[in-house]
Amino acid sequence: MISVSSAFLSFIHDDRRQPVLEDLSFGVEAEQSCAIIGPSGCGKTSLLFLLAGILQPDSGTIRIEGNPRCGTILQNFGLFPWKTVSENIGLGLTLQRSPEEKIRSVVKQQLEDMELTGFGDHFPGQLSGGMQQRVALARALAIEPEILFMDEPLSSLDALTRERLQNLIIDIIRAKRITAVLVTHSIEEAVFLGRKIIILSRRPGRILKIVDNPGGAEPGYRQTNRFFQQCTKIRDVLTGELNGQEA
């Protein structure tokens, strides 16, 4: 469904061209979930921006079949602090000029699904981190996306909230058959949520390894031995990459 072939990306900084991503090729099949992991600053977020169409590659192609609806959750500043929770959730539909009534019913449903009922008139700044992330998720889901792009959606949360939201994300992408691409720096999160795991190198980001992770995005996977084995495997690849940096 998503296919990336020999994509390069660079930024111009102080008049110098700095490569960010080099020669990336991979695919994500429909209804599959894919986690992208790598050392900080490796260009993970830039890769997600490429996939979501926010940035364009210098060369290479990014093809998404069939022009599907895409929902995106950005790491920070994704929610608009000047809009209420309800306005934030309904924004995608508002921009598409959907009828008021439809927006209202979708927002109401999303508030219920995300256990945010009663908070519709609050502003994001009045909510906890976990609630804000549920609002961001609700906003992305309100447009009924076929693909969901997530950039570190849970990085600022405490461990328990994080696990609860990971379970929620799995339930949703399975129930709605959503293709999910998630950027994370947490090995456990990548293994728990990604059916396919792409490991990036240090900047400029190249693909170190693509790991097939059959248990990914299955509820209950977290408690299995295979989960721990996969985590160890990915940790070894990443540690090897970081040790190479010191040498």
Place this chain on the structure above:
Amino acid sequence: MGRKRDILIAALILLMLWAASAVLLDSMALPRPWTVFSDLAVKLADGSLLDDLAVSAFRALAGIVLALAAAVPLGLVTGAEQHVHKRISPFIYLLYPVPHVVLLPLIIILFGIGNFSKIFLIALIVFFQILVTTRDGARNIHRNYFYSMKTLGATRWQIYRHVILPATLPKILTAMRISVGTAVAILFFVESFATTTGLGYIIMDSWGRADYVSLYTGISCMGMLGFLLYLVLDRIEHHVCRWVISD
């Protein structure tokens, strides 16, 4: 409300300081507050001061509204569009530090000595204050807000309406607070010549006739005008920037 009570206490303390100084000095140049306020009450009741208050309020408000109407759109576009910024900002850089008050003779030559010249000078001075603040506010919006809008498929116009304007609004209101003070100061200046109406005229005229009670009545009235404009701004801010207050 604790804040209202504190403001009231501060007002009472100022009045008491005035009263104490007036009693201690016992000079014609500093009438006692109750003498001034009873004069004020009489002149407001018989309507003789109301006309001047209305004329002054109109000039100040018209100047501010005119400046807003021009400065906000121009500031938003200059801040948000790189190519406009590149062309317009050098002009702002050159024209902003010029003390615009010195243009008064020129404005009178161009527009005559009527109301419009007075309003135009107020508008011109306030225009630059609002323009610079609006432009800087629009320039410093975090780019992730724009990315979020892009992933939701927003048009340029929708980005102005849902991001650039609301994100800049608190800055615009701060600029307007400063502008109210400036507008009333310029008001006094432009009403001190070539007119027989307005609070500035009352002050200058009473001064010339050494009628100190009337002089203080005029000054108090001008102070109240500034304070009223400030209160109006408070109300507006309370309505349109609820999200800032709730932080």
